[in-house]
Amino acid sequence: MTISKPAVSNAMPSDIAPIENVPLRVQVADRLRNAILSGRLRPGASLVETALAEQMNVSRAPIREAIQILENDGLVETIAYKGKRVKPLTAREVAETYSLREVFEVMAARRILENGASLDLLRTHCDEMTAAAEADNFEALVAADEAFHHALIRLADHDLLLASWKNLYLRIHQIMALRNRDERNLSEVAGNHPPIVQALADGDAKRAIKLISDHTRILAAFDPATIVQTP
Amino acid sequence: MTISKPAVSNAMPSDIAPIENVPLRVQVADRLRNAILSGRLRPGASLVETALAEQMNVSRAPIREAIQILENDGLVETIAYKGKRVKPLTAREVAETYSLREVFEVMAARRILENGASLDLLRTHCDEMTAAAEADNFEALVAADEAFHHALIRLADHDLLLASWKNLYLRIHQIMALRNRDERNLSEVAGNHPPIVQALADGDAKRAIKLISDHTRILAAFDPATIVQTP
DNA sequence: CAATTGTGTAATGTCGACAATCCATAGGTG
């Protein structure tokens, strides 16, 4: 994944916004990625270059490059001379995705304990989550949850880990979109996070790791059966 | 990364080799990747599409797509409308690469202990390494070393881990090519591996993990100063 | 002289057309 902000350093009045010159392939890739991550394009759906080119009113070149970007993200696969399609999601891949995420976040926790990063960000996101849970706001809770985990990874101060985690999290987005939402456990999930922060604050590596592992496994086990393919 | 073998299922006499219909972009990508991983194209070297197209006698399209493949591999970076170049390698990136590799291999060891995979492959590669070390054959030793670690990952039976590890190992190849070979420690490095296998055989997770971590860190610390950029 | 404006060049970005390939399916042949 390659998210690069314009990085406006001089805080000028943003009335005259900096012209953004986004290449077509990026625009196309973003739109397609959105469609996949939101579940509008389901696993197995075929992506035909000519059709997409006509729909989006661009030539095939940017479409091809966009699809290749998504291939790098692991969301699309190509079969030469035959077609491209949204990568099918197997139950195994879902399990592997979550187990790798667990390893990443455990690694982050270890590094945070070593480099003594401030945990304020994590606490903030915990508060956001509990607020969202009380307000019964599903979207906000999901957003705060992601922000928490994102912060956890960023605090580890490891660019490669961050990039790998982001890439992995794309698939998690996709998985979540394909699941039947089980909103019952939301406040429970929200409650999982503060103890993690507390363990980190206590410098208790073992407890932090166990809490993170358990939390990830709960997420992975929600309802794997609902993941299907449309061939 | 996308290494896909032809996958010849029927073990026919390979006299008449199966026709390989490799797209140009893949051939180009392979050649460029070779050049980068062997150190012939150093970090910072710029890749000009038109020049490459002329040199290789193909049009720009496959060159562009090949470069994008290498971008996915994390070996090349693009600056829009300006140019593409071999991604510069910072000391930090090198360190991060090795620390992530450590995490991957520790994860693999844990899984191997859980699923009780056979360790015969690992023992075989250990033997190859000691043989190569005795014969003072540097190339063979490096190959056997990679085979050992590759096997370690494969035994973990985790496709996503395997793919991530392969991608990471690309950069390790590059790093090794850029280093001044310090051949003194070769037999020492070779000797690091059998104890790991032994620890796995004993089911001693703690010891296996410590040995793997130590081994990785030794490799990371060889001579980081020799990594330079050519802007 | 300093600052701004113009201009040229080198590189990537985009396009439309054509070629190569695979797959299914129809048709022949023993």
Added chain:
DNA sequence: CACCTATGGATTGTCGACATTACACAATTG
């Protein structure tokens, strides 16, 4: 009927030409 062959359609692969952009550097202006 079973098996091989060819033919057509759909899709990706490749190409050459043109458009767009950014940068450097000269030209202009005060």
